[in-house]
Amino acid sequence: MAGIGFQLQELFKEDYYSSRFKAYLYSLFVTAGPWLIVILTILMLQLLLQAVPDVTAENKQLFMISVSYCFMFSQVLFGFQQLVVTRYVADCLYEKKEEKVFSSFLGFSAVTIAAAGLLWLIFALLSPIGWDYKLLMLSLFIMLNLIWVMLLYLSGAKNYQAIALSFLAGGIFSIGFLFLCMKWFPFFEGEWSAAWMMMGSFTGGMAITFFGLVVSMLKTFPDRSATAPFAYLAYFDKYGLLAFTGIFYNAGLWISNWIIWLNSGEWLLGTFRYHPSYDTALFYAYLTILPTYVIFVVSIETRFYERYKTFFSFINDGGTLSQIMKSKTSMILVLKQELERLVRYQGFISLALLILAVLLLPLFIKADSVLDLFRITIIGAFFNGMTLIMMLLLLYFDDRRGAFRTALLFFSGIAITTVVFLPAGESAYGTGFTLGSLISFIYSSARLFQYVGKADYYAFCRSHKTRSDGPFHRLALKLERWI
Incomplete structure (x- = not known):
């Protein structure tokens, strides 16, 4: 992502609205x-x-x-x-x-x-x-x-x-x-x-x-x-935790669909299981968080990345304790500012779409079940997007354990709450997706700032235990010999 940041920084050096507009278009x-x-x-x-x-x-x-x-x-x-x-x-x-x-x-x-x-x-x-x-x-x-x-x-x-x-x-x-x-x-x-x-x-x-x-x-x-x-x-x-982080997060995106399909889904040609109302609502809900990724790339990859790079350059190149602490304070401040802006902007967009779905869309769309589910999944998609951002930032700081726990909590939270709310009927289907996403967002936010607050300690004193030899290494050698 740093490569994106370099090009965005060039666009933001020109203090014109047209340049900023180009930066957001490029991010999109x-x-x-x-x-x-x-x-x-x-x-x-x-x-x-x-x-x-x-x-x-x-x-x-x-x-x-x-x-x-x-x-x-x-x-x-x-x-x-x-x-x-x-x-x-x-x-x-x-x-x-x-x-x-x-x-x-x-x-x-x-x-x-x-x-x-x-x-x-x-x-x-x-x-x-x-x-x-x-x-x-x-x-x-x-x-x-x-x-x-x-x-x-x-x-x-x-x-x-x-x-x-x-x-x-x-x-x-x-x-x-x-x-x-x-x-x-x-x-x-x-x-x-x-x-x-x-x-x-x-x-x-x-x-x-x-x-x-x-x-x-x-x-x-x-x-x-x-x-x-x-x-x-x-x-x-x-780096086995990275593999499980990826699989749990990607499976977590769809686990609520799979559970609902098994509970009350329909069959098509005896092959495909699906739920028309929930699948449609969740698809449109995911579209509503598109601005999250655009804003993230623009804000995190410009202001935050500069402070991040400065902080670690002092650590890697022998900066003084004063320089390290000052750069860490600046990095944390900018990180908080950019995340607050991200939550504020996406929150406003999601809230506006929620109001639209409550007041205006029923006048033009008669699919009541889809609209009901869309309203709750908009909120879930918001927390879903924020969870992904927090997990990416944890990986920025090489907190693989924190990212793994976030992904695991994301998957298990959505799965458990979806099962719990199944007896409430179709109108409550999106509740599990929303609550599971909210739980993982709260955890990942707390973990991120706890970890970043001790970023200098982790950089100097804590090392991740990794295996240089193991079953996958032996598998790689066997495949090399086989080909």
Whole structure:
């Protein structure tokens, strides 16, 4: 993220409103550009098929749920390795061992493909839907997993423009391909042909995005050594808490959906479990915290990062005790100011949307159950976003134990409270998500300022115990010998 901060700092040096506007636009581009492009692509595919009279709502539902499953489980699968690999790549770059970076990408991709293939195989054997559709889902699922992998490396190399352009090209291809199929090859005779066409168009677009990112990877990393591609696995022995932090946080995003699906969800084609009202409400609630990530990147990566860098430079380069204490006080002050501003701005946005959902939206939208759940999940999404920010800041200071406990509390808090409120009925479904997010936010906030208050002590006196040899190190050696 420091690379983003450097470019934002240049924009903020010019004290003009236009420069600040550019900084916020750039932050939006970095944090949410690909995500928004994917959402708009899906919406456009659905709008295009509205012109076809024989396309049923069930076709659109099958397409949406299939894509949702692919995104959901690819995120959870990727989350287990995400933070560990990030740490490994960061260490390689810090130690000037760039030749190891691309090699780790090859190993990371191989492990990801194997895990994704195994997960899909379980799904395919249990699902009664046709194998043609299953294979289409397999293509999308594997490509999404590999796209997340490449995003990690390209973001680390600050190649944000290539990322956004690849997603934009994929979105344009998906929409254009479906439009051409509708105009020149209008075959909608089969019951689920429309869903197949939407899925095929979207998967084709993701393939364009995938190949665009592959080209960017080859250009970004000219030193493409393939020696020791599985060496990064040894970091799971050294930084195992990072793996569990990633998996618990990503699973925590969806655990309330899974519990509600099992309790009162509906079946589609005997394969997909879902709850229309809750899934829709939670999706829109997540969209409301988009400003959180934009403001975080702008505020934390500019003012706070400068103080953070100064504090640790005094520690690493032999600053005096007075310099260290003064820089720590300044860092904590700016951190509090930026977090207060973040909470204030996002709080105002969430409150405004909540009032809108209570007073105005019922006049135009008749889906009462979705609106009721949306009102409570707006609040939960606010605390969810704040929890993520606190967890990222804990990782800034290498408080891996604090970040792990936050992720575990996030997952378990949402799971337990969701189960507790199940007997209250559908109107209370979002309560567990909100309370679990609130609990993890309170803990992570207290942990962050307790830890930062002793940042000098932890930097000088406390060391994390890590293992240089363990089961993952031995697994890496076996895989190296095998290939």
